Amino acid sequence: MEKSLSQVDLIxxxxxxxxxxxxxxxxxxxxxxxxxDPLFPSLVKDLALLSQTGFRVxxxxxxxxxxxxxxxxxxxxxxxxxxxxxxxxxxxxxxxxAAFHSAACYMTGLSSSRVEGVIGNFIRARGMGVINGxxxxxxxxxxxxxxxxxxxxxxxxxxPILPCIGWNSSGKPYNVSSDxxxxxxxVKLNANKLFFVSLSxxxxxxxxxxxxxxxxxxxxxxxxxxTQEAKALLEANDRAISGVISDTKSARGQRSLKxxxxxxxxxxxxxxxxxxxxxxxxxxxxxxxxxxxxAGTMIHADEYESIREIKTRDIADILRLMExxxxxxxxxxxxxxxxxxxxxxxxxxxxxxxxxxxxALHDWGxxxxxxxxxxxxxxxxxxxxxxxMVRYFIDKAKKQNFKRVFVLTTSSPDWFESLGFREAAxxxxxxMKRQAYDQNRNSKVFSLSL
Numbered sequence: 001m002e003k004s005l006s007q008v009d010l011i012x013x014x015x016x017x018x019x020x021x022x023x024x025x026x027x028x029x030x031x032x033x034x035x036x037d038p039l040f041p042s043l044v045k046d047l048a049l050l051s052q053t054g055f056r057v058x059x060x061x062x063x064x065x066x067x068x069x070x071x072x073x074x075x076x077x078x079x080x081x082x083x084x085x086x087x088x089x090x091x092x093x094x095x096x097x098a099a100f101h102s103a104a105c106y107m108t109g110l111s112s113s114r115v116e117g118v119i120g121n122f123i124r125a126r127g128m129g130v131i132n133g134x135x136x137x138x139x140x141x142x143x144x145x146x147x148x149x150x151x152x153x154x155x156x157x158x159x160p161i162l163p164c165i166g167w168n169s170s171g172k173p174y175n176v177s178s179d180x181x182x183x184x185x186x187v188k189l190n191a192n193k194l195f196f197v198s199l200s201x202x203x204x205x206x207x208x209x210x211x212x213x214x215x216x217x218x219x220x221x222x223x224x225x226x227t228q229e230a231k232a233l234l235e236a237n238d239r240a241i242s243g244v245i246s247d248t249k250s251a252r253g254q255r256s257l258k259x260x261x262x263x264x265x266x267x268x269x270x271x272x273x274x275x276x277x278x279x280x281x282x283x284x285x286x287x288x289x290x291x292x293x294x295a296g297t298m299i300h301a302d303e304y305e306s307i308r309e310i311k312t313r314d315i316a317d318i319l320r321l322m323e324x325x326x327x328x329x330x331x332x333x334x335x336x337x338x339x340x341x342x343x344x345x346x347x348x349x350x351x352x353x354x355x356x357x358x359x360a361l362h363d364w365g366x367x368x369x370x371x372x373x374x375x376x377x378x379x380x381x382x383x384x385x386x387x388x389m390v391r392y393f394i395d396k397a398k399k400q401n402f403k404r405v406f407v408l409t410t411s412s413p414d415w416f417e418s419l420g421f422r423e424a425a426x427x428x429x430x431x432m433k434r435q436a437y438d439q440n441r442n443s444k445v446f447s448l449s450l
Contacts, residue, residue, distance in 0.1 A: 027185050084177075145185060307350070318348065409444055
């Protein structure tokens with residue numbers, strides 16, 4: 001079986017996610033360089049398609065690079081206090097010009113797809129004042145979002161576009177961070193998803209320090225993080241995100257780390273999922289939304305993945321995972337009746353309600369248990385699901401006071417050794433298992449003392 005998902009599997013996943021998230025709110029923070037990428041028109045078309053399909057889409061355009069360009073064109077040097085722009089009274093008219101130009105880039109693409117975009121004054125802001133001795137002047141922070149207006153627009157199937165400008169109660173304009181606006185919009189609107197779309201490489205090996213235990217795919221990309229893993233990764237990269245390290249890899253990766261830090265804040269505030277993707281990849285948003293494997297990194301706070309005991313309705317999916325391995329002789333052939341008779345022994349790894357791995361823990365007496373029938377969806381091998389299943393059964397065996405677990409294998413001795421198992425003689429098996437041992441298969445025995 002090919003590792004990549006088949007076309008039928010992709011269609012199934014697309015329908016599954018459409019059914020699950022249709023009508024939900026999704027906030028997209030998109031960096032300005034993405035608007036200059038050749039694939040930007042396709043990206044906007046995909047956003048329009050989502051809106052037409054019944055998703056509530058809100059766009060927060062980044063404008064940092066555009067603002068810097070416009071200021072320099074008008075003989076004004078961009079000024080920063082750390083990573084915060086200092087927006088002077090002289091610069092503010094040009095800041096607004098650049099911000100609304102960035103927002104208008106989306107209107108063209110949406111109009112060509114017959115989707116209405118609405119640019120408006122949805123943000124009430126207040127000034128930051130003086131920070132570390134620097135007068136931030138017209139740089140502000142979000143004081144309030146006009147949620148009723150945003151909800152009405154979203155309810156009409158239109159797409160609100162929020163430039164990085166807010167006004168105080170007397171009409172004074174402020175330049176507000178697009179990242180902050182996106183975070184506040186996602187939290188206040190109870191968004192199911194917050195997307196950060198840039199041209200960065202994302203979270204991956206070789207660019208970032210990856211703590212032990214966090215899985216990457218064959219390209220070094222982290223596809224999935226929970227909140228705890230995200231915090232561990234940020235801590236491991238703390239020197240890079242603070243700018244202490246100035247080498248090329250750290251510079252390339254700092255944007256993604258900043259997005260990851262905001263993602264953690266969003267999850268802690270109640271947003272279900274945050275996605276970090278490369279907007280320069282064709283169809284990246286749709287791949288990330290409608291496929292479990294996605295195209296970027298998803299950070300989740302809900303029960304996106306879990307291992308649980310099986311239900312009768314799961315047996316067909318378990319056999320589907322096991323069938324290729326049974327045909328190859330890697331697993332002993334089992335029937336639906338076999339699994340049903342030992343249903344209490346089995347568990348499955350579920351990703352978004354879809355079974356992607358399975359296995360069993362059989363009690364053979366003499367305080368020994370067998371870990372058996374480990375099967376993983378081939379498209380998900382890079383996520384380490386098989387290892388997680390084995391570790392789950394080891395923990396389960398410990399809780400049930402077994403003294404030893406063992407496996408029988410004809411093809412994966414190195415893999416089990418990497419998990420701490422050591423080769424053992426057939427004679428060390430419990431009496432009941434020795435009687436059931438298939439001499440024709442001549443499986444190797446590997447055991448682990450608990």
